[in-house]
Amino acid sequence: MASTQAIDALKMVPEIIRPRQSRLRMSGRLIVQNPLGFLGLIIILGLAITAIFAPVIAPYDVGDYRAGQPKEGLSSQHIFGTDGLGRDMFSRVVYGARISMGVAFLSVIGGTAVALVVGLISGYVGGVVDNTIQRSIDTALAFPQLLFLLILAQVLGPSFKTVVFAIGIAIIAPVARIVRGAVLSERNNQYVEAARALGASTPRILFIHIAPNVVALAIIIMTTLLGAAILAEASLSYLGLGIPIPNPSWGTDIGQSRQSFPFHLWWAFFPGLAITLTVLAFNLLGDSLRDIFDPRLRGRL
Numbered sequence: 001m002a003s004t005q006a007i008d009a010l011k012m013v014p015e016i017i018r019p020r021q022s023r024l025r026m027s028g029r030l031i032v033q034n035p036l037g038f039l040g041l042i043i044i045l046g047l048a049i050t051a052i053f054a055p056v057i058a059p060y061d062v063g064d065y066r067a068g069q070p071k072e073g074l075s076s077q078h079i080f081g082t083d084g085l086g087r088d089m090f091s092r093v094v095y096g097a098r099i100s101m102g103v104a105f106l107s108v109i110g111g112t113a114v115a116l117v118v119g120l121i122s123g124y125v126g127g128v129v130d131n132t133i134q135r136s137i138d139t140a141l142a143f144p145q146l147l148f149l150l151i152l153a154q155v156l157g158p159s160f161k162t163v164v165f166a167i168g169i170a171i172i173a174p175v176a177r178i179v180r181g182a183v184l185s186e187r188n189n190q191y192v193e194a195a196r197a198l199g200a201s202t203p204r205i206l207f208i209h210i211a212p213n214v215v216a217l218a219i220i221i222m223t224t225l226l227g228a229a230i231l232a233e234a235s236l237s238y239l240g241l242g243i244p245i246p247n248p249s250w251g252t253d254i255g256q257s258r259q260s261f262p263f264h265l266w267w268a269f270f271p272g273l274a275i276t277l278t279v280l281a282f283n284l285l286g287d288s289l290r291d292i293f294d295p296r297l298r299g300r301l
Contacts, residue, residue, distance in 0.1 A: 037288020111171030119179025227282030
């Protein structure tokens with residue numbers, strides 16, 4: 001009896017291990033087929049770790065004017081140099097990652113969530129509701145987004161909450177338009193007609209049946225918009241309408257560096273490099289996710 005149970009247990013081992021091995025094999029295949037996306041993911045994870053553990057990583061306090069002499073060059077004590085007030089630039093770039101990542105994730109997640117609801121309702125309900133929403137979106141898209149951000153930031157005043165709110169509002173219209181197009185292609189599918197025939201309510205059809213089929217598209221859009229949100233925050237901070245001084249922000253540091261004479265290269269170079277790498281990483285990851293979730297490419301995985 002015991003030997004029979006042991007044989008049965010051994011027969012079950014391959015069944016337990018095989019899914020785990022297949023998942024590992026598929027992950028390895030995705031990395032090989034999308035090396036740039038994997039590189040972008042590594043950069044993003046590194047930035048996220050830097051933002052979370054900024055107090056441990058930064059060698060100086062972010063506002064310490066006694067860290068060094070003003071406009072010092074690269075040295076062992078200040079590997080990124082110092083700014084015009086003697087603050088350590090490496091510490092400011094590290095803490096700036098916390099602010100930039102926070103603004104990006106909060107604004108993009110909030111704006112995409114609202115846009116997802118608006119796009120679902122507009123695409124599924126149709127009629128007067130759809131026309132009203134789409135004309136409102138047309139009006140919003142016709143207005144220059146950067147000008148809208150500047151006006152909103154000027155009215156509400158520079159702050160972390162203002163930047164998150166302004167970028168989140170600017171995201172809603174273009175994302176809602178894309179989601180609506182996806183819903184239009186989904187609402188006449190057989191699974192939606194079956195749900196209607198079974199008496200499912202409109203909210204249930206929208207959020208239980210249709211929404212899961214457009215989530216992949218929303219994830220791809222969010223990944224791409226994260227880079228755009230970081231660039232928008234840096235632009236507002238550069239113009240003095242984003243994160244207020246003396247809070248560390250990549251855009252603020254670049255904006256302050258241009259006011260110094262003679263110009264100090266390292267003061268602007270490293271925050272600009274951080275912005276470039278972050279935006280590039282999110283764009284690479286977004287392109288790879290689009291290829292992975294594209295049904296025409298799925299057969300190769």
